[in-house]
Amino acid sequence: MAGVAVSTTINGDAVEYLCQPDETLLEVLRDRLGLTGAKEGCGTGDCGACSVIVDGRLVCSCLVLGAEAEGRKVETIEGMAHGDQLHPLQQKFLEHAALQCGVCTPGFLIAAKDLLEKNPSPTEEEIRFGLAGNLCRCTGYDKIVRAVQDAANVMKGA
């Protein structure tokens, strides 16, 4: 198979890579670019652990081909903190202990960021529906929902 040359932007940086035509964006991020924050849970778009934002849209990177990223803007969990300054969602996930094993956490954080950007004051129900594409087998979700609510309050005040 001939490789596909891709020029894209990841977390604000211009990035170029060569990938196979059937390689997913998740595989490119993890195996070619060393951005291992996005996780492979199911590989079929059901669990959300590989969530990233492409051109302002929340997507599962396991259901995007690496070749499709040409000319797009990709945001991953690695771009969420500013240096040592955690994003309010990251801070609140820590404070509320909204994670245990942590495999789903990058996906939840990216999905929650997308949710709060589109709806800065979500109700609990809106948070639960908004994050329904992210599965967590540890927390039972309550702590995640509380952390997102708390982060929303902090972000509104900021």
Next chain:
Amino acid sequence: MRYIRPLSIEDAVGELAKAVGPAAILAGGSDLLVRMKGGFIEPELIVDIKRIGGLADIKETADGFRIGAAVPCAVLGENKAVRKAWPGVVEAANLIGSKQVQGRCTITGNLCNASPAADSVPALVAAGAKAVVAGPSGKRTIAVETVPTGPGRTSLAKGEIIEAILLDKRPEHAGDAYLRFIPRTEMDIAVVSAGVNLTLDDHGAIKTARVALGAAAPTVLLVEEAGQVLVGSKLDEATLERLAKICSGACRPIDDKRGTIEFRRKVAGVLAQRAAAIAYKRAGGK
């Protein structure tokens, strides 16, 4: 395997038409990539249609709406004009998958994936939506219900691509609705579903009606008799009972882990009644 990203529909059709091995069209990929990963399909050519001019746009035309084949359902759901004119179609499209899947999946893909349980398809059939098909011998416009011919199979010939879905402009006093049964609140596949589209006369009586059922047969069912029974009525009790009976009778469902034949038959009738009531209210009926 080759991945190409044509900029014109003619190039895309040309590549598909001359493809030697299995070829696949990629829009949102939420079905295609899962099938590739599962080994159910090994395309030698993937034609990504998202950069083709116009395919990622929703256009309001003199006749209604033209929804490009690469428009994600999330974008469709954010379009106020479509939502106002065709709330049933939009709510059906927005039921597909999670936020992540919504950012990628398309109604054209939902139609061409040809799952009997596709959520947007009964709503589109009830709406009388048309598909614009581009192919080696030119373009044709066909009713959406003629696209799926069985689970995973369509009537599209080699080299053909659906480039857009057309929805009519709405007259006064019109409404549509879509309901599905799932055993949870979301993120599930329809056990059975119903789409209803109505127009009313000035006195609130139903003038035209289309009723479609999903997950009730190998393909979406347009139940013409169910539409006919509604015409002239104001959705009185007796009419609703006849509607349910006709819909239950029209079903040719399967028994599987998600529902029995008996259950699907019964619920198809109930959902048709409820969807009709919502559509009637949306059309301004009282």
